Amino acid sequence: MRSFDVVVIGAGPGGEVAAGRLAEAGLDVAIVEADKVGGECSYYACMPSKALLRPGELLAEARRTPGVAAAVTGDLDVAAVLRRRDELIGGLDDAGQLPWLAERGITLVRGWGRLAGEKRVRVGDEILEARRAVILAGGTRAALPAIDGLADAEPWTNRAAVTTPVIPESLIVLGGGVVGSELSQAFTSLGARVTLIPGERGLLPREEPFAGEQVAQSLTEQGVDIRIGARAQAVRRTGLGVDVTLSDGVTVTAAEILVAAGRTPQAADLGLDTVGVDSPRVDENMRVPGSSWLYVVGDLNGKALFTHMAKYQAAIAAGDILGEPMAAEHLADGPGSPRVIFTEPQVAAVGHTTATAAAAGLDVRVIDLPTDGNAGGAFTGGPRGTARFLVDTDRDVLVGVTLTGSNVADFLQAATVAVVGEVPLRRLRHAIPAFPTRSEVWLYLFNALGI
Amino acid sequence: MRSFDVVVIGAGPGGEVAAGRLAEAGLDVAIVEADKVGGECSYYACMPSKALLRPGELLAEARRTPGVAAAVTGDLDVAAVLRRRDELIGGLDDAGQLPWLAERGITLVRGWGRLAGEKRVRVGDEILEARRAVILAGGTRAALPAIDGLADAEPWTNRAAVTTPVIPESLIVLGGGVVGSELSQAFTSLGARVTLIPGERGLLPREEPFAGEQVAQSLTEQGVDIRIGARAQAVRRTGLGVDVTLSDGVTVTAAEILVAAGRTPQAADLGLDTVGVDSPRVDENMRVPGSSWLYVVGDLNGKALFTHMAKYQAAIAAGDILGEPMAAEHLADGPGSPRVIFTEPQVAAVGHTTATAAAAGLDVRVIDLPTDGNAGGAFTGGPRGTARFLVDTDRDVLVGVTLTGSNVADFLQAATVAVVGEVPLRRLRHAIPAFPTRSEVWLYLFNALGI
Structure with a gap:
């Protein structure tokens, strides 16, 4: 039985950061991975989706900018976009990630890891001993909603969509969250005819309502056919593609269908029962309550499903294991985590929305400003966009910011530093944005507050 | 004799903001302007220069981005760029700025204003009484260095350069500061053959040395002929253009010559002597020491020659006059003011540089990181760039940040909020940049600090 100080299950961003920090501190660390070192984000999510989005976004800016528009006579070179995507995902080979582990002396164990009693991890036939801690970082997989015929229709999830070798002639997207919105835009810009069925909660339901409305309007202008209010009731793959019957009786057809209906934690087969734990929920140090040695970081613990927050949680867990705790209480953690949606307009938010502030019983003053309503905005020619600032008037601090725009x-x-740093507004007022940058939206905030 | 609560001399950004704040607070305000309401920045500096720079910058990004490059077959439409520039400077007519004054009940007095004794301002034959205060906001004009023949060679200053109706075939630029660097790039991108003579201090001498070096390298790659180390010794206009004899004996020739050798305060004819004041220097409330009624804001007081700082100082002066003082001591004021140079790479800095920190006797830890050395940088394909963070280890705060990059x-x-807000680094560490944004340079800072 091999023995380590710490065994990390899952080599995505959270697992890698935890293993790296612990190994750099001198601990003997094993990391267990059944799929690719680097995780969902590197191969199947953040990275390839941005590779598919950025070219279309940039071309649109070039086309709307006086003096540049005339230089643009052609269309996107889709093959070149896909080649660049392939480079960024390393051809789906994780060989490029292994030296990072090796340099830190981290032992990579290939296979599915599951708990097998206290401080024990089973991988295939092998049991690994974890002398100090086990960190679960198993992530999530795409959820498949219970729609008649969907599972049999060979639907794409994010994985097939962002790694596709060819752009289908047409695509139906089920789900209006981040993945559904971003990939609707990407595939439209790459030439697919896209039908987006966002479901009952509409687009980007966790963000300020104006964000989803602006993205919906923009996607429509870009050519996406959005079926607001309709639900998918049945899905059938035919010889020609996929038929989806909607709740309004209409049937829509496309070559492929992408399911973007949320994420499911990969918690079912982790062996939590072998140590008497029913859920991967954790405390502020990412430790399972009541356990001295079991941690859960990243999407799996449900706190905030973002790569950046997985890495943050990994640092917190590693700090706790090393006796250097760093957990701090602040607004930009959990549901208030910083988040960016790379649509056009982009949506960037931190801390509360008006809805979550109200639910938390906070008395906030809401200041809405046009993101590009300043001198800097004159040069981008972008969508107008909205900047919403939520001010906790009692404490004289910002508790939430949502920005939409190009x-x-x-x-x-800047918003995250202000919120996490709890910089008093009367001090923040002296943080002067340079002219003529679009950051003058902050100056307009100060003006609106009369400070 | 007309009488006002406050008379403001100069209707640039500083004067306008001061007048606006005072008028909105109910004071009776006059603003005196000999040229254009809106000031140098709107017509002859920040705005038109960015209008000339942005198209070339955007086209360069399009050309280096896989998938987009193929769509770009043509060149910049220079006429379209100049038309957009003309729109942004309102065709050099300030009529568009007048409603803003009228809506606030501010009286505009056209003419050159100068002090004529205590609380008196002369404009032509008229004397205006200022019952509470006079604010001088007269700005600066381009300095003309004492170079043999320069004054007679009809040189361009920033004014002629940024408003030119045609792009000359060739241009010599004297001076390697912000104006010289930005306009060398702009004219190169618009088709002029540019020779830049930065002078003995090189490019961008007030910033971190790597900034000037990177900009020099980039300008050279863009086609600018930079004569490092040479000084202009004599200038002659000929029938064909302008000859400049350099200190190394070489003569360079171009159709036009631009002087970008710093700014001179327009203080000579302000009547300071009529109130016994020798210099426009001020205290932290922008008040002339020893005076209860005389203020100086903007470039004229020499604190920080930036539009944004003029507006900031105007708010401070207005606050002092209104009995609502807001001045605060912090690093991002005066020489440490936030500043952006819109070259490629752009240079953005706040607070100390290593040189000014050393001069101030600060013990700083210097952390250098590649600005684009993260996942977000993979999508821009821009110049690499450097992010330098200066950490005051005693106080656990940032005291300076310089960023170069596309x-x-x-x-x-974000840097300005951190510096002005004096957010302790161990708190700042929890301000998590979203993945995959280029703002992850902050995460790499935390990693480099081991926090």
């Missing part, structure tokens, strides 16, 4: 992904960090 | 202008606000 290329606002990197605007978010 | 489109980093809006990265700066």
Whole structure:
């Protein structure tokens, strides 16, 4: 029986960061992976989806910019976009990730890892001993909703969609969350005729309502056929493609169908029962309550399903194991985690939305501003966009920010620093955005607050 | 004699913001302007220069992005770029700015304003009384260095350059500061053959040395002929254009010459002597020391020659006049003001550089990271760029950040909030950048600090 200080199950972003931090601190670490080192994000989610989205976004900006528009006479080179996508996902081979583990002396064990009693992990026929801790970082897989015929219709999930070698002539997308919205845009820009069936909650239901509305309007303008209010009732694969019968009686048809209906934690076969634990829920140090040695990080614990938060949680768990705890209480954790949706307009948010603030009983002042309603916005020619700031008037701090607009992904960090740093607004007011940058939306916030 | 609560001299960004804040608070305000309401920035500096820069920058990104490159077959439409520039500067007519003053009940007095004794301003034959305060916001004009023949050679300053109706076949640029660097790039992208003579201090001498080096390398790659180390010794306009004799004996020739050798405060004819003041220097409330009624805001006081800081100073002066002082001591004021240079790579900085930190006797830890050395950087294909973070280890806060890279202008606000907010690093560490955004440069900072 091989023995390690710590055994990490799952070599996605969370598992890798945890293993890396522990190994760098001198611990003897094994990481167990049944699929690819690097995880869903690197091969099947964040990275390839952005590779499919960015070219269309950039071409649209070039086409709407005076002086540049004339230079653009052709269309996207789809084959080149797919080749670049293939480069970024390493041809679905994780060989490129292995040196990072090797350099840190981390032992990679290939196979499905599951708990086998206290501080024990089974991988195939082998039992690994974890002298100090086990970290579960098994992630999630695409959920398959119970729709008549769907499972038999060979639907795409995010995996098949973002790795497709060819762009289908047409695509039906089930689900209006982040994956459904982003991939509807990507496939439209790459030439597919896309029908989006967002379901009853509409587009981007966890964000401020204006975000989903603006993205819906933009997707429609880009050519996506959005069936608001309709539900998919039956799915059939035919010789020609896929038929979906909607709740309004209409049948829509496409060459392929993508299911983007949320994620399911891969918790069923982790052996939690062998240590008397029923759920992968954890405390603020990512430790299973009542256990001194069992941690869960990343999507699996359900706190916040984002690569960046998995890496953050991994650092917290590693710190706890190393006796250097770093957990801190702040708003931009859990449901308030920073998040970016790479549609056009992009949606970037941190902390509360008006809905979650109300649910939390917070008395907030809501300031809405046009994201591009300043001098810097004159140069992008982008969608107008909205910047919503939620001010906790009692504490004189920001408790939530949502920004929509063209290329606002990197605007978010300023909001995150303000929210996490709890910088008092009367101090924040002195953080002057440079002219003429679009960041002057912050100056307009100060003006709106009369400070 | 007309009488007002406050008379503001100069209707640039600083003067306008001061007048607007005071008028909105109910004061009776006059604003005196000899040129255009809106000031240098709107017509002759920030706005038109960005209008000339952005198209070339965007086209370069399109050309280097796989999948988009193939769609770009033509060149910039220079006429379209100039038309858009003309729109943004309102055709050099300030009529569009007047309603903003009128809506606030601000009286516009056209003419050159100068002090004429305590609380008195002369404009032509008229004397205006300022019952509470006078605010000087007269700005700067381009400095003309004492180079043999330069004044007689009809040189362009920023004004002629950014408003030119045609792009000259060739251009010599004297000066390697912000204006010289930005306009060298703009004119190159618009088809001019540009020779840049940065002078002895090289490019961008106030910023971290790597910034000027990277911009110099990029400008060279873009086709600018940079004469490092040479000084212009004599200038002659000939029938064909302009000859410049350099200190190394070489003569360079171009159709036009642009002088970008710094700015001179327009203080000479302000009547400061009539109130016994020798300099437009001010205290933290923008008040002239010893005076209860005389304020100076914007470039004229020499604190920080930026539109955004002029507007900031205007708010401080207005607050002091209204009995609502807002001045605060922090690093991102004066020489440490947030600043963005819109070259490729862009340069964005706040707070100290290593040089100014050393001069201030600060013990800083310097962390250098590649700006695009993260997943988000994989999608921009831009110049690599450097992010330098200066950590005050005693106080556990950031005291300076310099970022170079493609489109980093809006990265700066996060750094500014961190520096101004004095967010402790161990708290800042919880401000998690979203994956895969380029803002992960912050995560790499935390990793480098071992936190």
